Amino acid sequence: MNMPWCKLFNISHGEYRHLEGKPHFDEFYETKQSFLVRSLAFPFPLPEIHTVHQDAEKARGPHYRGLLALPDETLVAIISDPDFSLPDMVAISITCKRLFAVSARAIGEARLLAAARWSGCRIACVCETACFSDLPPGMLDDDDRAQVEAMITFIDNNFAYGGVDVVCKVPSPPLWRGAFDYVRRGYGWYNDLQGRDLDMFNLVVSQTFPVDRKDWVLVNLSKLEYVRASALAELCGKPDDLQPFLPNCKVDLGHALLTRICWASEDSPFWFGSAHIPPEVGRGPWAGDRFAINTMDRLGKQKEGQPQWKDVSDAIVRDVKRIFESIFHGETDNVLKMTPLLQEIDWYWYGSDGDDEVAVTGRDALANPY
Numbered sequence: 006m007n008m009p010w011c012k013l014f015n016i017s018h019g020e021y022r023h024l025e026g027k028p029h030f031d032e033f034y035e036t037k038q039s040f041l042v043r044s045l046a047f048p049f050p051l052p053e054i055h056t057v058h059q060d061a062e063k064a065r066g067p068h069y070r071g072l073l074a075l076p077d078e079t080l081v082a083i084i085s086d087p088d089f090s091l092p093d094m095v096a097i098s099i100t101c102k103r104l105f106a107v108s109a110r111a112i113g114e115a116r117l118l119a120a121a122r123w124s125g126c127r128i129a130c131v132c133e134t135a136c137f138s139d140l141p142p143g144m145l146d147d148d149d150r151a152q153v154e155a156m157i158t159f160i161d162n163n164f165a166y167g168g169v170d171v172v173c174k175v176p177s178p179p180l181w182r183g184a185f186d187y188v189r190r191g192y193g194w195y196n197d198l199q200g201r202d203l204d205m206f207n208l209v210v211s212q213t214f215p216v217d218r219k220d221w222v223l224v225n226l227s228k229l230e231y232v233r234a235s236a237l238a239e240l241c242g243k244p245d246d247l248q249p250f251l252p253n254c255k256v257d258l259g260h261a262l263l264t265r266i267c268w269a270s271e272d273s274p275f276w277f278g279s280a281h282i283p284p285e286v287g288r289g290p291w292a293g294d295r296f297a298i299n300t301m302d303r304l305g306k307q308k309e310g311q312p313q314w315k316d317v318s319d320a321i322v323r324d325v326k327r328i329f330e331s332i333f334h335g336e337t338d339n340v341l342k343m344t345p346l347l348q349e350i351d352w353y354w355y356g357s358d359g360d361d362e363v364a365v366t367g368r369d370a371l372a373n374p375y
Contacts, residue, residue, distance in 0.1 A: 010133050011267065012166065013041065014173045016149065016293065017126035021170065022177040024130070025350065030267070031332050037345060038259035039250070039354035044123035044180055045223070045258075046249050046298040048212035048357060050116070057208065061106035077107045084108045091119045091181065091210065092195070099205040112209065119181035120212050124297040125226060128262075129289070132269035135167035139270055143227075144293030145172065167268070183358040184211040185368050213359035214249060220301040221249035223258040225265075227294035229307070229314050232261045236318035240326065242342045247363050249298050250355050253344050256325055258298055264324045265291035286328065 010028035014021050026036030065077075084094050084104065094112050098105045118124070129144055137153055145153065145168075153168035184207040187195045198206055222231040234248040234257070241254035251257040267289045307313050330337045349370050356367025 011130050011269075012133075012170070013038075014129050014131055014166075014169050015123050015126050015177065016129065016145065016169065016172060017295075018123070018175075018177075019173050020175045020177045021173045025348075034260065034263060034328060035255075035332060035340075037257060037347070037351050038263070039257075039351040040177075040180075041123075041259040041262065042250060042257060042298060043182075043354040044121060044177070045262075045296055046121055046214070046221075047117050047124060047300075047303065048120050048183075048214055050113070051208060051211045051213060051358065054208055054211075057205070058106070058109050061102045061109070063102075065103060065106050080104055080107050081111050085111045085115075091115045092187075092206075095206055095209045096194070096198075099202060099209065116181075116210065116212065120183075121297065122178075122180050125295050127293050128266060128296055129169065129292040130263060130267045131166045131169050131292075132267070132287075133165040134270045135169070135268055136270055137168040140167045140169070141268065141288075141292050144268070145169070180354075181210075182212070182354075182356050182367075184208075185356070185358055211358035213357050213364065214247075215359070216247050216361045216363070218248055218300055221258075221298060222301055222304070223261050224297045224299055224304065225291055225294050226297060228291070229312050230317045231304070231314060232258065232321045233316065233318045234258055236322050237261060237325070240322050240341060243344075247361070250363060252347060252351070252355060252363055255341050255343050255345050256329075260325055261321045262291075262296065264321055264328065265289045266294070268292040286324065 011024060011030065011033065012021050012028070013024060022040065024033040024036070025038050025040070026033040080103075084097055085108075089097070091112070094108065094115055098108045098112060127144065137157070149172045153171045156168065156171050187210070188207070195206070219235055221234040223234070224231045234251060235244065237256050237258065237260070238244050238246045238248070238251055238254055241251070241256060243251075243253050246253045249258060264286055267286055269287045271288070304314060326337065326341070329341060333340045352367050352370035354367070355363050356370060357364040359365075
């Protein structure tokens with residue numbers, strides 16, 4: 006029986022990405038999707054930046070304004086111009102203490118968005134047999150549906166991926182992994198930075214994933230549900246593995262996400278060939294929702310009377326194990342306890358400006374996977 010293929014889609018950005026491993030469920034599900042984890046994970050800045058920001062705040066007094074005697078909001082609007090990339094914003098801000106101080110929040114947000122490019126976006130893993138008329142409500146907004154409906158004039162309703170590939174035509178671009186990318190690749194004007202300007206630029210654009218954090222979670226922003234990385238580490242018998250990537254675990258937060266975002270037609274043999282696979286896997290209740298990977302302390306608290314965050318880790322772990330049982334049968338427990346043989350592409354996505362072994366190994370991985 007021929008198995009249909011699947012792709013990852015970022016519907017908000019109109020992007021797609023091929024899955025690591027082979028594009029059939031039982032093949033890609035046992036493979037780490039490290040790009041998916043990295044594209045959602047909010048990094049931390051280097052700790053030293055807080056001292057620099059505190060020092061810069063002293064320059065916000067009226068007697069420091071000089072030539073930049075403009076309201077703070079005007080300066081923020083200037084440096085947040087959509088035509089400016091993150092490096093542009095940083096290069097401008099480090100020329101003036103006051104500008105650096107007033108733009109700190111805008112640059113911090115830009116750094117997060119550049120690093121976690123898919124965070125907050127509508128994401129789905131769609132099978133090529135999916136039908137447009139059968140897509141879950143909310144996966145496509147009105148503008149998206151209009152694009153697909155315009156194509157139905159030329160193609161019948163059963164074209165591949167339910168028409169999602171009509172909306173998502175662009176391959177996912179590289180993610181911003183940190184200052185070390187500039188050091189290694191020597192981009193243009195970066196080579197002209199010297200002394201304190203160079204140190205400041207590297208400090209501001211650096212990003213890390215502190216190894217002492219044990220509270221990383223995959224967050225469904227649409228449904229206010231989350232999955233703890235620690236629950237998956239425990240499933241694999243490695244409770245102290247480094248979060249959020251869990252490099253020594255067979256499964257990670259990417260597997261957790263794939264238990265809920267896959268979508269296929271109801272009669273697709275792709276999903277329902279095994280009674281062990283939970284039915285909701287092929288009709289993912291999270292398909293098209295918005296996601297992020299963050300630490301618990303950075304999740305916004307819900308006000309009293311509003312829906313509250315819900316921990317669904319136990320349900321996800323149960324389904325991950327059932328899916329592995331459908332693939333590996335009696336060997337499931339042994340397979341889950343294995344330390345995966347990571348590919349260069351996995352280490353590439355783990356690279357950051359931290360000084361821990363995972364970050365350093367990631368920096369030394371593929372110079373460019375594209």
